[in-house]
Amino acid sequence: MDEFLANFNLKEKYPNKFSGYGSFFNQITKNEDQILIGEIAGFQDLLWGFGIQNAFKSGFIASKSILDGKECKNYYKIAENNFKPKLNSNIVNRFIWEKFASNDYSIILNRIYNSKDPLKYLNSFHNFNFLQKLTYPFALFYMKYRYPNLKL
Numbered sequence: 001m002d003e004f005l006a007n008f009n010l011k012e013k014y015p016n017k018f019s020g021y022g023s024f025f026n027q028i029t030k031n032e033d034q035i036l037i038g039e040i041a042g043f044q045d046l047l048w049g050f051g052i053q054n055a056f057k058s059g060f061i062a063s064k065s066i067l068d069g070k071e072c073k074n075y076y077k078i079a080e081n082n083f084k085p086k087l088n089s090n091i092v093n094r095f096i097w098e099k100f101a102s103n104d105y106s107i108i109l110n111r112i113y114n115s116k117d118p119l120k121y122l123n124s125f126h127n128f129n130f131l132q133k134l135t136y137p138f139a140l141f142y143m144k145y146r147y148p149n150l151k152l
């Protein structure tokens with residue numbers, strides 16, 4: 001923030017200490033007349049809390065939408081297409097992690113190590129692949145029961 005204040009004509013109003021929103025749910029938060037990106041929009045990985053790539057990606061989609069003169073609705077439509085599969089796969093990944101793998105990282109590391117194309121595997125792991133679609137109803141049921149306070 002100091003960097004921004006030093007280099008741009010910004011005025012701070014009511015400064016507060018801030019350490020992140022945290023968005024552990026599978027719904028996208030939408031404002032009718034405002035574009036929300038990153039964590040506050042819900043684009044955070046429910047498995048391990050990652051959100052940097054999602055923040056960049058949603059920021060890119062938002063800036064493109066603004067430059068193209070499109071309305072907020074257009075941004076949320078594209079964001080939904082891009083992020084909904086990720087949010088759904090997060091539910092399944094978290095379920096599998098908690099039930100079968102949380103004491104032993106080797107299960108996941110071995111899967112990645114033994115896959116022919118680790119990047120392709122990780123991409124499918126985060127994009128609601130066929131197995132995740134099959135597992136989703138059970139995972140969602142478990143997660144709703146386990147975390148009644150989350151918006152799932």
Ligand SMILES: Cc1cc2nc3c(=O)[nH]c(=O)nc-3n(C[C@H](O)[C@H](O)[C@H](O)COP(=O)(O)OP(=O)(O)OC[C@H]3O[C@@H](n4cnc5c(N)ncnc54)[C@H](O)[C@@H]3O)c2cc1C
Nearest residue numbers: 001018019020021037038039040044049050051052053055
């Ligand atoms: C310890 C830790 C480790 C992490 N490790 C990883 C990792 O390895 N990989 C990964 O992908 N993710 C990781 N994350 C998560 C990642 O940092 C966040 O998901 C990501 O930074 C979210 O980006 P964002 O732009 O949505 O929000 P933020 O990075 O939180 O940025 C929001 C900004 O808005 C500012 N702000 C808030 N309110 C106002 C206001 N009213 N006026 C003006 N400014 C305001 C805040 O000061 C902040 O600078 C980690 C998080 C933590 C806490």
